[in-house]
Amino acid sequence: MTVEAFRALHHGRAADDPLVLPGPWDAASARVFADAGFPALATPSAGVAASLGREDGHTPADEMFAAVTRIVRSVSVPVSADIEAGYGLAPKELVARLLDTGAIGCNLEDSDSVTGALKDPRPHADWLAEVRAAAGGALFINARMDTFLQGVADPDEAIGRIRLYEEAGADCVYPLGVPPEHLPLLRAETALPINVSPLPGGPALAELGRLGATRITFGPQLQQEAMQKVREIADRLLG
Structure with a gap:
């Protein structure tokens, strides 16, 4: 599948049929x-x-x-890669190295990977625009915004970043940790696909789609669930 076909997966979907991408x-x-x-x-x-035995x-x-x-x-299916910040x-180097992996898309977040501090949105948008220019159409860029994750509850802050990142050429926006009740507001403010990670005890995937999510990813949730199964196996072996 080409990057163009991958982009197409994000458009023309029924509201209750978001694109589900396991991690x-x-x-x-x-x-x-x-x-x-x-x-x-x-x-x-x-x-x-x-x-890899590393901390996030x-x-x-x-x-x-x-x-x-x-x-x-x-x-044989396309892979988008989370490459943090x-x-x-x-x-140019970032795009070249990512394309060398064979990935056709990436997540890029607007908080520092180590400190977690939110970046100034305008310089970050300028940087995203440089990544877009370096990649041309060869990468699907998913711009993650971490306002909700960092405790900024006002959706207007996320909306402002969405607009800047859309202008910078992002293909998709990813308001990590967005409360489900804010999704319709964000949906009304952008034509871009919106990536959502389901919250524990939150709405089902189809409902997230009806609220405004286009695409569903899971962060480390699936790996953590798998490791819990491994722990259960270990406990069983120990008797």
Whole structure:
């Protein structure tokens, strides 16, 4: 599937049929999801970090790109990669290294991967525009905004960032941690696809779609669920 076909997956969907992209953390989990029939996958940086024995936000760029490469080459479906805040790489180098992995898209967040501090949205939008220019149409850029994650409850802050990132050329926006009741407001403010991660105890995936979500990803949730199953196996073996 080409990046154009991947983009097309995000458009023209029924409201109760958001695009569901599981998050593989290694080649084996990627094959499971692909074999199950999902049309594309989206790696979670935290899940990949855990598989590498790293803390979230502390994976060296070389290790993350190598892990993404292994995931991409293990499946025939397209893979979008969470590359956090870009590892301090210049836009041209970042795009070149990402394309070398075979990924056709990426998440780029607007908070510092280590400190968690929110970035000034205007310089960040300028940087996103440079990434867009370097990539041309070769990458699907999912611009993550972390206002809700960082405790900024006012949806107007997220809306302002959405507008800036849309102008910068983002293909999709990702208000991580958005309360479901704010989704219709965000949906009314942008024509871009909106990526949502389901909250524990929150609405079902179809309902998130009806509220305004276009695409569903899971961050490290699936990797954590899998590790809980491994723990259950370990406990059983210990008797």
